[in-house]
Amino acid sequence: MARTVLDRSDVVLALAGVFRERGFEGGSLSVIKQKTGIGRGSLYHFFPEGKTDMARAVLDQVSDWFEEKIFVPLRTATDPQKAIADMSRAVAEYFISRQCVCLFAAITLGEEQETFAKAVKSYFTEWVEALTGVLRLAGLSPQEAADRALDAVAVIQGGLILARAYGDDQTFLGIVDRAENNLLAPTR
Amino acid sequence: MARTVLDRSDVVLALAGVFRERGFEGGSLSVIKQKTGIGRGSLYHFFPEGKTDMARAVLDQVSDWFEEKIFVPLRTATDPQKAIADMSRAVAEYFISRQCVCLFAAITLGEEQETFAKAVKSYFTEWVEALTGVLRLAGLSPQEAADRALDAVAVIQGGLILARAYGDDQTFLGIVDRAENNLLAPTR
């Protein structure tokens, strides 16, 4: 019989897929087993503290991805226009290829919200602050930059909800496009 | 011993509170009992089909509220500026007083998403279309009206996520305020 030997990041990736599809609470060990073939033994080997540990690992992996692909590029940008275009493209591609689910948003609902409150807050704070920085570099006032950054992150998150509700990625892509344009639009 | 005799809408209201706090799946019968005092007997008297029935009743009640307080006023508006101001105020008050949770958005995550896909889609469609109508009344082009309406609903939904993430209603109120201003802002 074929046995697959996994490493931890494979397991985390598989868990993320299940949690996106079924939610953190709906992603039970039997569903995980069924959808990924990963059994209880492996799960508790990699995550000795159980399900909370699994959720933490998944959120950490998402957080690392955004740090590297979105936040750092924004913080080190020299061309605001390009930085914002890059962010929009990367974010759109990320969520479209991941069922239009943001796991950080997902965990603000349900039982474990308090457990991950700090991680959730930093995820959104980092994003908004990095984006604010780019807008200030582009010459916007601190207040205007902060407001536009917050609105952009909000409309992206709301766009994910509407994409799931409509069952239509195109809706989300349109929202991201317009958000991109609004970020550097001339002040009225 | 005191016995409370409930009517159905009281129970639905209590259920909505629990589901907002704990999610649909986290709101188990024992949690409901513990938080509301409503026992299994009453629950299955009002909702013979069980938990799915409870979720449906809660979503129906939310839907009715929005229909009456938000969608109908938008559809019958004659003064766009006032209609949009009224909507913003009503929506802000609604969500602030309900833990910044939109149950229609919440149910797009988790196991029961397919069961309620149709209801979710109409909730958002009705909202966006009613708002689009007001914007066209205000003289915007069909495309511009539809885009702005969609963006406004999205930014409100995303604002709820950020409000929960930040643990701060003020963030949400700012987002709603700016959304209101953007809706009727002059075309650039």
Add this chain to the structure above:
DNA sequence: GTCTATAAAGCGATAGAC
């Protein structure tokens, strides 16, 4: 590192007394 068997607790749902 992965497996299976199993424990202990919790789940939704039902039945029947009041």
Add this chain to the structure above:
DNA sequence: GTCTATCGCTTTATAGAC
């Protein structure tokens, strides 16, 4: 209309073989 007791099932978690 509400209660409690209970059923059958699933859940997370553990133990021990391989």
